[in-house]
Amino acid sequence: MTEADWNKSNDVEKLVAFVRRRFGPRKLRLFGCACCRSVWDYIDDETIRRGVECAERCADGDGPADELEAVTAAVKVVVEATPMKMYLYQAVADLLEWKANHTTALDAARRVGITAHQATGTLETRGAQPGFLRDLFGPLPFRPIPFDPAWGTSTVTALARDIYAQRAFDRMPILADALQDAGCDNDDILNHCRTPGVHVHGCWVVDLVLEKK
Incomplete structure (x- = not known):
């Protein structure tokens, strides 16, 4: 993939596959969180919202382990109790897990895209996801950017x-x-x-x- 391809591609799977071996898991987990935040109004459960926020902190290694454990357990309860939104909320539960990686991020992107399509009848949210990746990684997959x-x-x-x-x-x-x-x-x-x-x-x-x- 060239930098020009990166800047114009709308293929999320291809873009994630390109960066997965060039960067650690932090940014990919944040990508999954960004996808979830793109349907923030549809996430009307405060426990799930706290789960996304906690997953963001997890990406940075912030927050005590007992908080992560408690939030993860609470999110899983909501997942099981909310069949209408279980598909989306499961993505948040997965992003909280220590094993969150490129597969988890892609799954979150797919779940968010499908959920948004079902709720609104459009693919607008899914179409925004390549922009999230470009904001997270910029030109760094292709060349270093010096910072004095x-x-x-x-x-x-x-x-x-x-x-x-x-x-x-x-x-x-x-x-x-x-x-x-x-x-x-x-x-x-x-x-x-x-x-x-x-x-x-x-x-x-x-x-x-x-x-x-």
């Missing part, structure tokens, strides 16, 4: 932390301005922050600033 430590000023780092913690993706253009003020002249980084488009938890530019893999 001098660009990581206190302002830049604080902005990136807030964007990550609060899912405040509307601040991405502000992050670009702060990076440019710090001397960043990398077009890949600045354009990604400023170009309108989807951003998800684990965005490659925010990860680059925060030194997340």
Whole structure:
């Protein structure tokens, strides 16, 4: 796959297969979570929503083991008690498991796509998933993007932390301005922050600033 193919492909399975051996499981788990968040309004059970949030923390290795165990158990109870949404909610349960990997992420993507199609009659949600992957990985599967430590000023780092913690993706253009003020002249980084488009938890530019893999 070339970078041009990556930027235009809508084949989620092909895109995931391409990155699965080039990156660890963190971003793929976050991809699965992003897929679940794309049908957030359809997830009307707070336990399931907490499950998605917990899975995101698991991707970063955050949160005590007893919390993960309790949330996982609670999610499984809801899965069994909600036959109408069991198919979707099972994806959240799977994302909580320690073995979450590319197969789990793909299964979540499929479950979300099918659920959204059944609920709305369209494939719009499934069509957004390649954009999640491109936001998570950017051009990194093809070439390294240099990040000068001098660009990581206190302002830049604080902005990136807030964007990550609060899912405040509307601040991405502000992050670009702060990076440019710090001397960043990398077009890949600045354009990604400023170009309108989807951003998800684990965005490659925010990860680059925060030194997340």
